[in-house]
Amino acid sequence: MTWRMPSETAPHDRTWMAFPREGFTMGDSAAGREECYAAWTEVAHAVAEFEPVSMVVDPTEIERARRMLSAEIDIVELPLDEFWMRDFGPTFVVDDDRPNVLGAVDWTFNGWGSPDWAEWTKSAEVVRGVAPLVGAEIVSSTLVNEGGGIHVDGAGTVLLTETVQLDPRRNPYADKRRVEAEMERTIGATQAIWLRRGLTRDYESLGTNGHVDIVATIPSPGRLLVHAQTDPAHPDHEVSRDVRAALEGTTDAAGRTWDIVDVPAPATLRDAHGFVDWSYVNHHVVNDGVIACGFGEAVADQRATALLEEAYPGRRVVTVDARPIFARGGGVHCITQQQPRVEAS
Template structure:
């Protein structure tokens, strides 16, 4: 019997590349759940198509589509977009899809985390729990199975051994009950080939993801992060963001560097239309030579775009209106998953 260590990134000398590194392609998953999205589904599908087309201008894009809905997707997507028919429950592939890894020999692998729809918030989720391994098999990539519940939106990596995560998500009783912080940290290191996990307190107000890191923070390059803020000192979520930033600044990365921070506003002037509305500009997708970011048509968007331009001066920035997506609790980063080159 194979030693359990033989199926870890640590043992197989695999690495989790940073999102700012070159991609082979981006993956998305097509929304189809009338029971979840109701009358908003057509506009949500249109927003997904617009994000897909924006990304496809920079790099190849593959869209996972439930086999019963391929005709609808094909009619709305450009011919250059690859449709991959796999049964799915929902459309948040950052969380249900694999976390890709690369070997020192250039081989492709990925982690298949356990997925329970953010702590059982939606059902069914069996097909989404099986998606990572099916997608990896489609790509001919090895699958590493983890014993923890984890979503890709929980993870921010620098490609040099550092991971930033939040306690409210990964340590929530609806994900990994009875599991200590040390156990979860050890599993993250083993699965992703990491040296250091930086824990932030997270966001107890986030009713959907329980405070995913991709709603507040991302790596620009090793040692440098973007971090969201709210300029209103009375705003409760702004204080939560400030507490998380303070926690980050007390720590160092795997190379002993203090973190340099580039601030970016959240969509503070956008009216939330649901309890789980994603008011995040940092929830963008890095693509080859570009950044595809959310826009809401408000002044804060221009501030956010200027911050992204400062962070990524060599990338072209494209904004996409995802107002039909954000009431469901996520934005562009949540609906995409990059496959490294």
């Protein structure tokens, strides 16, 4: 069999998310906790306008989830500690020789390199709870990886970051050749494009050490949307310039050079904790729509909406306030995971 991860623009059966639960990531203030619950709930309701949503909920949060989520959102009770579904949840794949078969890649998850603050052992088991519910075959992998650490075009190309898959806290014995072989086996990627690093904030305490999904994405074959920090006062000005230059020298699996579209960052440079990594690249594509990150900046948010509408023609862009999500280490893409549609058996 040959597994393949479809493009995120391919038709979805549903989107999976995980409901927040109390812990380090959420914060220790009552206001912070309420802000976190509300942000995840807003994204779920935005996605539900376009396609079904299944929400994994820890037993300690069932009552709250039922109170906050609309009745149309399916609640799946499973033990959780972290709630970034993109990263520990299944990376769904299909088998083109068996069009009615769904696969679920179960990457090894160790909490983004097992930092001292991370609680991840419960969430690392979620794939094995979710896969049977949707009839997916589990594709086991010993590679420590997260769904936010890859982007694909569905036709053989994958974007990776050296500081993620080659992170010694994740895969101390890996090299590019081994990682690329595993990407081909699990998601059907035959052309790996390696970025040297990710955005600056992503290397701080709540960061992932360089996830690609806030740096670049592939909206259609041969095209890239790339985060562009245009202000030289921000350290990501140099980072995004280097990323673009590196991508200009690569081709996709079909041998095409890239049409690269810059997606400018918001004007805000800092928050209370330092330089922000606010990125419009970190959006979630849904059936007939796009759930975009907003940052409370009318001009920048509207500019990003226009770019996304052009990149995804025929899809309606819905913007949610992503600042509470980014304050906890990620964005809209990081808390969602698409399940591709397969033929009925």
